Amino acid sequence: MEGFETFEVGPWSDLIWEGLWITVYATVLGTLLAIAVAFVLGLLELSRHVALRASARIVVEFFRGTSLVVQLFWIVFALPVITGYRIGEPEMNAVIALGLNFGAYGAEVVRGSINAVPQPQREACTALNLTAVHRFRRVILPQALPLMIPPAGNLVIQLIKSTPLMYLVSVVDLFTVGDEMRKAETGSIGLIYLGLGVVFFLLSMIVVGLAQLLENRAKRRLGQKPVSIVDTALGDASTSSTHAPGGAI
Amino acid sequence: MSTPESTLPPAKDKSFIHFDDVCKQYGDLTVLDDLCIDIDAGEKVTLIGPSGSGKTTILRLLMTLETLSGGYIWVDGKPLWHQQKGDRLVPADQKHLREMRKQIGMVFQHFNLFPNMTVLQNLIEAPIRSLGRPKEQAIARARELLDSVGLAEKESAHPNQLSGGQQQRVAIARALAMDPKILLLDEVTSALDPELIAGVLGVLRELAETTDITMLIVTHEMHFARDVSDRVMMFDKGKIVEQGPPSQIFDDPEHNRTKNFLSAVLSAG
């Protein structure tokens, strides 16, 4: 069939592994940054001080309202000009853009989940004279965590689907490798991209599985029943503001 | 489970509603087992009994909301879940079911009015689309019915603007707009606040007294049942324990099961 000729993968395998490594590396670092950003912004949004709340809100809406591509280009092309210095490794640009963007969406998840913990829980803490930090660490957060994980899992999958943007800023990620292969093995375009699709699909499924595990662990600590893989894997569209670029799953 | 085929010859001389060895199973659970019921045209029959005894299932089978596991149901001399092919009975197709349904109406415990339509629209939708009536005729009839249930001024309201009792009266009017020969009433006051129940029962009382619609009523309202019924059937575990006129069932029941059930219900009520 046209475009689906098989070809020798051998010579390409080193490049493919390197590309895959870069993609995974960017995903993991991007996710870690996003988690940090999400918690900082999310907690600030819940602050008692209006100024802090407002500032956090502005940052969140800024990153959610502008496109990830614009943010990436800005960091790569505009930022060096303004600050006078550029970030050494090109992947880091992508990591920062991904982390900030998805962190902003994550802030909503953090905020929403913490708010979803029933108010009576806080009242019980007051009655027991627990400090705010203690309350957060031992009562609120453990209950908020299982609520955060499914939407967070969705965001990570969206992040993975956005990693091909690194191609635009000269990073040799899996997608870029795929493009090199396309140019060389001209008869196998369909096969190459189908293969890439399968790899990304598998990466998504791994994330879903991990999210499941984490969620069940968090729930077990609360004495709640675990979730089934099927329900979460093909989840429904939420109307909440957790739609980041890369599309939702 | 689909309805079974058979070579039984078509029935003649059957009562208006006839259950012939009806069986209904949900998986391993048998709800109705070889049930036989005869109801005459125009009769008002109340079904009483504990939850899970199969009373609602009987109504739902008649309204084709559940499928038959076994047996036959006859309505006005014609099989409901089957069709005649020559001298055999085969499971009915959608067309036959749709035709048969037109004679049967149902009022639900939770009203099930269409929230995206006004009261009037709720009433005219089915007469126009199912019975093919012209719009002006459907509207005129709808207004008559709304007036008879005391809600003439609410024709442009939306269901969520009405109280539970009002919604149920609209639901009754909606069912009547189809001019059914049989009206099924499934615990129609169970979801209502106590002070709204009387209004709905009043409408049903008038319906029972002034029309010759065949009515099958599942209810816990025993005083109402005694007032309007020609016959009361006591059910337990999918079988008729006892049936007879209200005076017999309520005042002088023969079976212990009936006695126990009634004393529990009437003392609690």
Next chain:
Amino acid sequence: MKWDMDFALEILPDILEAFLRYTLVITSLATLLAAVLGMVFAVIRYVRIPVLTQVTTGFVQFTRATPIPIQLFFVYYLLPDYGLTIGAVTTGVLVLGVHYACYFAEVYRGGIESIPPGQWEACTALSLPQQAVWRRVVLPQAVRKILPSLGNYVISMFKEVPFLVFISVPEMVTVARGIGGSNFRYVEPLTICGIIYLLSSYPASVAMRKLETRLEHA
């Protein structure tokens, strides 16, 4: 590095033109495709036709989990092998439309399944014909519930149009990057893009959130 206002004003018309002629148009056309195709997918999955439903489900799940750039290149570079040369813009509309049709399908399905069974039973009791059940009872109620979800997806898609830079569609961000490259001044064009995006998507998101709360209380 100072902001050059004259330069900014000079390039503004080009960027705005790209925004109106390409970004907005592509978003609209792809949304239309997604809305219609998504409905087709949803109905196929709901009605359960033997082979077609499984194939459709597989396609929908796979497409949702795969990056848009891969789908873009798949279509853009493979089709010429079959003698079909559709332009970059058409490819963009097609890929975005089909990709989001897969999300729309899930939303439609969720909407239909959230209709209480009592509504279906009332339709049976009134022996309404199938067409009327869908057209007059089920779909009007389902659409009302899912409008905010669909709106949010459209806004998502709008922010993903710049992905079309991969296939050189002259949409706003691509044009901005080009201007930046040829003038060696990136700050102004990219900032303008950011502002335009913010001005369009923020009010839209707020509107969707308001719609969602209003519908919840209806």
